[in-house]
Amino acid sequence: MDASAEPESTILTSPMNKDEKKEIGYLIDMDGVIYKGNKLIPGSDLFVQILLEKQIPFLFVTNNSQWSRCDVVLKLANLGVDVEIKHIFTCAISTARFLANQKPSGSAYVIGDAGLLTALHDHGYAINETNPDYVVVGEGRLINFEVLEKALKLIMQGAKLIATNLDPNCPVDGGIRPGCGSIVAFLETASNRKALSLGKPSPIMMRMARKELDLRTEEVTMIGDTMDTDILGGLQMGYRTVLVYSGSTQPQDLDEYPYAPSLAVPALGDLISELG
Numbered sequence: 001m002d003a004s005a006e007p008e009s010t011i012l013t014s015p016m017n018k019d020e021k022k023e024i025g026y027l028i029d030m031d032g033v034i035y036k037g038n039k040l041i042p043g044s045d046l047f048v049q050i051l052l053e054k055q056i057p058f059l060f061v062t063n064n065s066q067w068s069r070c071d072v073v074l075k076l077a078n079l080g081v082d083v084e085i086k087h088i089f090t091c092a093i094s095t096a097r098f099l100a101n102q103k104p105s106g107s108a109y110v111i112g113d114a115g116l117l118t119a120l121h122d123h124g125y126a127i128n129e130t131n132p133d134y135v136v137v138g139e140g141r142l143i144n145f146e147v148l149e150k151a152l153k154l155i156m157q158g159a160k161l162i163a164t165n166l167d168p169n170c171p172v173d174g175g176i177r178p179g180c181g182s183i184v185a186f187l188e189t190a191s192n193r194k195a196l197s198l199g200k201p202s203p204i205m206m207r208m209a210r211k212e213l214d215l216r217t218e219e220v221t222m223i224g225d226t227m228d229t230d231i232l233g234g235l236q237m238g239y240r241t242v243l244v245y246s247g248s249t250q251p252q253d254l255d256e257y258p259y260a261p262s263l264a265v266p267a268l269g270d271l272i273s274e275l276g
Contacts, residue, residue, distance in 0.1 A: 023057070024056065024057075024215075024220075024221065025056065025213040025220055025221070026051065026056070026058040026059070026220075026221050026222075026223055027058070027059050027061045027206075027209050027213075027221070027222045027223070027239070028058060028059070028061065028223045028224075029062065029224035029225060029229075029230045029247075030060050030064075030072075030076075031062070031064070031171055031225075031247065032171070032224075032225035032226070032244070032246060032247020032248055033224060033225050033244055033246065033247060033268055034048070034060070034076070034081060034268070036171075036246065037171070038079075040079045040080060041246045041267055041268065042267070042269060043269015044081070044267070044268040044269060045079070045080050045081050046269060047268045047269055047271060047272055047275070048081050048083065050272060051275070052083070054275060054276070056275065057213040057214070057215060058087065058213075059087060059088070059089045059209055059213055060072065060076075060087055061089050061090075061205070061206075061222075062088075062090050063091045063164070063165040063180075063229060064091070064115070064139065064170070065090060065091050065095070065112055065115050065119075065165065065180065065199075066112070066113040066114070066115045066116070066138065067090065067113075067114075067115040068115045068118045068119070069090065070085065071115060072088045072090070073085055073087075073088060089209050089212055090115060091138075091165045091198060091199030091200070091205060092112075092115045092118075092119040092120075093119050093208075094198045094202070094204060094205035094208050095116070095119065095120075095136060095138075095164045095199075096120045096125065097123060098204055099120070099125060099133075099134060099136070099162065100123040100124055100125065105125075105126075106125055106126075106132075106133040106134065107125060107127065107128035107131075107132045107134075108126075108127065108132050108133065108134040108162075109127070109128060109129055109132040109134070109136070109150070109151060109159065110135075110136050110138070111135070111136070111137045111138065111140055111143060111148075111151055112136065112137065112138030112139060113138065113140050113141070113142075115138070116136065116138040116164060129154075131154075131157070131159075132154060132159050133159065133160065134159055134160045135151045135154050135159045135161050135162065135187070136164065137161070137162065137164065137180055137187065138164040138165075139164075139170060139180050143183065148183070148186060148187065151187055152190050155187065155191045155193055156191060160196070161184070161187060161188070161191065161193050161194070161195040162195060162196055162197075162198065163180060163181070163184040163195040163196065163197040163198070163199070164180055165179075165180050165197060165198075165199025165200065165229075166180065166181035166184060166195075166197045167179040167180055167181050167199070168181040168182050168185075169181075169182065180199075184197075199229075200224075200229040200233045201228070201229050201230075201232040201234075201236060202233070203233075203237060206234070206236070206237045207237065210237070210239075217237065217239065218238070220234075220237075220240070221234075221239060221241070221242055221262075222240070222241050223241075223242045223271070224241075224242075224243065224247075225243065225244050225245070225246060225248050226247065226248050226249060227243065227249055227253070227259075230243075231243055231259070231261045234261075235259055240262045240263075241261040241262045242262065242263045242265065242271065243261035243263070243264040244264075244265055244266070244267050244270075245264065245266050245267070246267040
């Protein structure tokens with residue numbers, strides 16, 4: 001059964017004894033937390049190594065829909081962080097799972113790259129440029145006006161608009177480039193339809209990720225560098241949240257937000273002490 005369709009009660013364990021140690025697990029963003037661009041952030045590899053050695057549950061949770069899980073594993077391995085496919089959870093996967101649960105064996109017109117296409121195919125979805133059930137938008141480098149015009153036409157004919165995430169831009173070496181949110185905004189404005197987003201901070205993705213770890217709400221810590229996605233998404237689910245300053249958010253930025261993380265540290269390596 002699809003994890004997203006499981007009743008909440010099915011993942012609860014029996015109450016712990018007073019002397020029983022509470023299990024912990026981590027949902028970890030990648031860009032700005034593990035690496036920045038193509039450079040490893042010092043200490044992040046050791047943090048992950050200790051998680052593996054101590055068999056502490058964790059999942060890398062990313063709003064990047066371009067890469068398949070295999071792609072992510074290879075990128076991390078090239079940086080010296082060796083994990084398995086089971087440790088990767090992308091917004092492409094949460095999108096594909098949600099759609100497969102809503103309309104099994106459906107079809108979609110896709111704006112995006114291999115990671116999104118692979119996730120949809122793995123969940124029984126066909127690519128359809130004629131009369132799809134959904135228009136699904138992810139990141140992509142080969143988008144042109146013809147593609148956007150086609151998507152708009154299909155939306156106006158009844159296809160539902162789905163966003164893998166609403167990040168307005170993506171970090172790249174030397175700056176940023178337009179992200180999925182920018183493409184979605186174009187289609188929302190043109191069609192006067194609102195997209196459903198299934199990436200962070202969506203509770204749908206955040207709940208799916210927790211269920212992957214088979215942990216209770218109070219046992220999960222969300223670690224990220226972005227207040228609008230990682231921290232907000234964690235707070236909305238009742239998770240402990242840790243902000244790292246190694247990515248997009250700096251200490252002076254916190255005054256701009258009406259909420260705060262449970263803890264803020266310079267980088268992931270500064271959390272090693274809490275692993276025991």
